[in-house]
Structures are given as structure tokens and as C-alpha cells.
Amino acid sequence: MAQIETFEAHVRQYENWYEEHPGMYQSEVLAIKEQLQELPENIRVIEVGLGTGRFAEALGIKEGVEPSPEMAKKAKKRGIEIIEGTAERLPYSALQFDFVLFVTICFLQNIKLALNEAHRVLKPNGAIIIGFLDKDQNIAKEYMARRHKSNFYGKATFYSVSYIERLLKEAGFKDLKFNQTLFNGEKEIKEIQLPKPSFGEGSFVTVKAIKR
Template sequence: MPRIEPFEAHAERYDAWFERHQASYVSELLALRPFVPMSGRGLEIGVGGGRFAAPLGVEVGIDPSRTMLERARARGVEVFEGTAEHLPFAEDSFDHALVVTTLCFVDSPAAMLAEARRVLRPGGLLVIGFIDRDSPLGRDYEAHREDSVFYRDARFHSAAEVERLVLDGGFCIRSWAQTLARPLAESGHIEPARPGRGEGAFVVVLAVSEKPVP
């Protein structure tokens, strides 16, 4: 079952995080920006309030939380209610898909990736942004998961786990990027993204669908 109750009840509190931690938020956007195409039809899976889809030009978003979808719609995103494991779109509907801090909330990452691959056109791009469980911030989130309204039921993944999920899902990995090398409390300045993984808490992986062409 999708874990929407905290987001329905505390949507304003969740949205306010991006204002309180603006430098971290902008750092994440800058890490994602080179990998999200400027053209083509895009979908964000787990769009939330549209904090990533809107500035990155991703026109369509899906989320199980109606309250969060209202916020995304207000930011100019075309929204649909639904889950990551059951996307209400036809095959080959999108040129690229974006998934940001959503992987840890879905019931089945494998099913989500299968659906992403289904709705992407052959050669379509998948961009995933996530908190690396093995980073200092990821370990802190994991240690205090029970204290968080939003992350209590989350399952964080390491970069190695995400790599395996993506490859097993029928994608070919093209590139990695990372940011937020400092603890969140010390992130008062925007951090430039760096290639690779293993040092930053927020990691981005760019992959391409290997769907066979008929």
C-alpha cells in the first residue's frame, strides 16, 4: 500500500523543508539538471508537490497523494493520481522519466522500474535521484527513521543496490553524479555536483531503457 498518510496530513510541513534547506534543495536540482532533457515528453514518478518536476521542465507527474498533487498542479505540472507500480499510461508514452527521493517509499522498486521501462519509448532516459544509505546523511536518516513522520516506513538504498535494481530492470547505466558531501546541518551553501558516487549523500543515476525495438 502507498504510504500517503503522512503526506496527506503534513503536506505543508513537507513542502516547507525545501524552504528551510534551500541550499541543499538547489544542490539537488543542480545535480539533476544535466541529466533531465530539455525537450521531449517527461514524467516524474512520485511527483509530490512538484518541487523537482516544475523547475526541471518535466510536464507530467504521478503520485498517490491528492494533497501533494494539488501543490504540483499549482506549480504547472499536469498531474495524475496513481502509484509507481501501476502507471496509468500506455506503452511508449514518454521520452524520459524522473524519480527523486521516491525509491525509498515504493512497495516494490522492481515493479516501479518495470513500469517506467514500459511507459518509456525505446532508448528513453531514466533519471533517479536518491539518498545513499551508506552516506553519513543516509546513515543518520536510517538511525532516526522511527522519529520521522515521513521516513518511518521508508527503506533507504545504497548506490550499489540501486545499480543492481536498475540493471535488473532492463536499463543500461550511463552516468552517476553526487552532491551534499557535508552534513545537512552544515549545508548552508550550494554544493556543485561531482561525477561518480560514494562521497555525496544525494546521488543521481542516469540510465537508458534497453527495450528492444520491434
Template sequence: MKNALIATDCTGEIFKGNFDEAPFYSVYNRDNFLKRISNKNLSGIDLSQYILMGTKVSDKYREELVKSGVDSIVLDFKNLNSARAFYLDFLEKVEVFEKYSSEYEFWFEENKFVYLSEIEALKMVVPSEGKGLEVGVGSGRFAKPLGILYGVEPSDKMAQIARDRGIKVYKGLAEDLPFRDSEFDFVLLAVTICFVNDPERSLLEAKRVLKKGSKLIVAIVDKESELGKLYLERQSKSVFYKNARFFSSEEVIELFNKIGIRFLGAVQVLFEVNIKDLNYVQKPEPGYGRGAFVVLTGEKV
């Protein structure tokens, strides 16, 4: 299997070359770019416009890409068409948050007690110390009050809001995190797994960057809850959840087991369907099965 490097400009246009011609593809200055890549010399070339897909790179080279401001998606693909399909799906999901970032922010203000109840549930399991990472950090609405200083986010607009809140945000994907192995003391995915292209790979990446004995925390809107069922009914009309894939708590636990993460327990909150009427901060409860917002915690063994 060959690997492909696909570069795109800000319009998202992808080079449509013959996949078998070479293992690398680029929209800009293709020959010059390939020459510099082969020499591992990044000086003198603007990488800020590139999104890289489909080539395995060393940790050292990955660090250089991140330093240069590259938007890196380092995944394996069998052919150019599969890479293109992944990227176009990625673009469609990110476009929503680029276009409706203001509406996203307003939701938290309009649903203040829903948001604060979710924060209370997360506080019960998110460590107060250590180097933490939120994958899909969005605008930093969870990371900020939880004291998480590092985030990964594919949407430029959302990432900038998070940076304004003091979060150090790297642009990237859950499926291929721009960090070394065993770098973090805990990793949080708060209502993120429903938007990723590859949930299993995303959790494997979270596991990879976790230290041994550290926590992987996944928060979801449980599709088996009454509110989750309502969201599913209205999914086609929802701006943000239209392209989402909802999970049950059991399905997340199954993913934990599949990738070798030991399930530790869960916390739940939001026990009513009419959450817009909520006018107080709910007290979270252990377990899952009643609450719509469920925080599941596992450990890297």
C-alpha cells in the same frame, strides 16, 4: 490465478467478500457496477470514488478510467488478503504526505541550499527537451524547475500543490502507471523509490512507458553515505522516512541490470553530514560514494 477488483470509498474501507465468489469486488452498487463493467459502459456511474486493484485492463479501458477520475491501482494478486495488505501499506505511506503536506513544503524553504544543490545535480542529467514524467511528483518541487510537465502522485494534497505549480498530475502508483507503452522521452523518480511498495515493479513500469533509447533517472539518499547512515539511525523518529526503505547506489544499479536498463552513470552532491548548516549551492560531482544525494541514470535499450 484469479484477479480481484477492490473498490474503496474515501474512508479506505475495503469490501470483505469471498474472493472465490467472483473476480470483481465493489463497495458501491456492486451489481450495477459489475454490469456496467462487463458491458464496458462507463456512462451514468461515478467512478471518482473508486480505487481499482488487481485486474488487468486494456490500454483503451485504462484511458477511460483515467478520464473518469478513477484512482487506479492495476496489479495482480493471488488472493484478497495480499491485495488488502498492499493497499493498507499504501494508505499508511500516503497518509503521512496528506497530513504533513505543509511541513513537507516548509522543509524546502528551511533547507534552501540543500534543495538547490539537489536541483543542480538533477539538471546535469535530466533532459531539457522532450516529454518527461516524474513518478512520485509530490508537490512539484523537482518537476517545476526541471521543466517536467507530467507527474504521477497518490497523495491528493501533494498533487494539488503540484497542479498549482503547473504540473499535469495523474493520481496513481509507481507500480502501475496510467500511460501507454513508450510514451515518454525520460522518466524521473526523485527520492521516490524508497517509498514504493515494490521497487522492481516500479522501475519496470517506468521502463515500459519509456521510449527506446530514453533515460530512466533515479535519485536517492544513498544509505551508504554518512548522511544516509544518520537518516537510518533516526528513521523511527522521522515523520517522512519512518516507513521508507533506503537504497545504496549499488542496489539501484543492480535493479537497473535486473530489468534490462543499461546503467549510464551517476552524479552526487551533499558531501557533509550537517546539511542544515549549508549556506551555498554545492557543485555536483560525477560518480557515487561520497555524496548523500545521488542521481543514477540508465537507458532503455
């Protein structure tokens, strides 16, 4: 609950980050779009924990789940249908979606439960895509070094690629495919950086996995 209250109180600061870091934001969007290219058209897509809807809007996602009412207000203004809820208890019945997106797993209360919920609401052979900051790369390390000064990252948890890989497999996902972007420190990234396959160089990693 403390995390939700933090986002409620600092919506403007959250929005400002995207305006102040367009190169990072657009690089992350491109990495996610690359994973989306192989998905079929006319699919039902949801973003979980979509904040103010920055990624959903850029990716053409029309619905999502967000626990913060103040964040949800901004997302609704971007044309996104919002249901109040959490990743750990998605307000949907089983087998509803072709695709589930997460871009804020560092703020989840229980990542294992969230992945199990994603698996539950996905149709057979549906896909999950997770975009996250790799714990072992530059930007996550920078954020952790100054977490005591941050309204958002004070209680964030960053994960390694190997840990996310293991959790996805345990949750019932297969055929993992990775890409990466953000190859410098936060202050050095001024332009859009194109994604590369795999992981181990870029701070922002995306993984696509298929429901078994």
C-alpha cells in the same frame, strides 16, 4: 497506503523542509539538471511520485504521477498536470515517454516493480533518471538514526548504489551514468554544492540509464 496517508496529513511539513533547506534542495536540482543536459529537446517527460511538484517545477517538467490528492493540489498550483497513480502501476500505455524521473524511491512500496513500469512506458532508447539518498553516506544514516521521530522516514527504505545499479540492469537498462552532491551532514549544508561525477562521497546520488 499508510505512506500516502502520512503525506496527506503532513503537506505543510513536507513543504517546510524545502524552505528550511534551500542549499540541499538546490544542490539536488543541479545534480539532476546535469543529467538532463544530454537529453534532446521537445521530449515528453514525466516525474513519478512528484509530491508537491518542487522538483518538476524547477526542472521544467509539466506532467507527473502522484498518489496523494493533497500533495497533487500543491503541484497543480505550480502548473503541473497530475494523474493520480502509483509508481508500481503507472496509468499510461507502453512507449509513451522519452524520460522518466524518480526522486522519492525511498518511499516506494515495490522498487523492482516501479522500475519495470518505467521501462514499459519509456520509448526505445528513452532514459530514466533516479535521484536518491545513498544508504552508505551521511544523510541517509542521519535520517535512519532518528527515523522514530519522523513522520516521513519511519517507513522509508534507503538503498546502496550497488543495489540500484543491479536493479536497473535487471529491469532492462544500460549505460548507467552517475553523479553526486551533498558532501556534508544535513545541518552543515548552507550553500549550494556543485555535483561531482561518480558516487561514494556525496549523500545524494543521481543515475541516468538508457532503456535497452
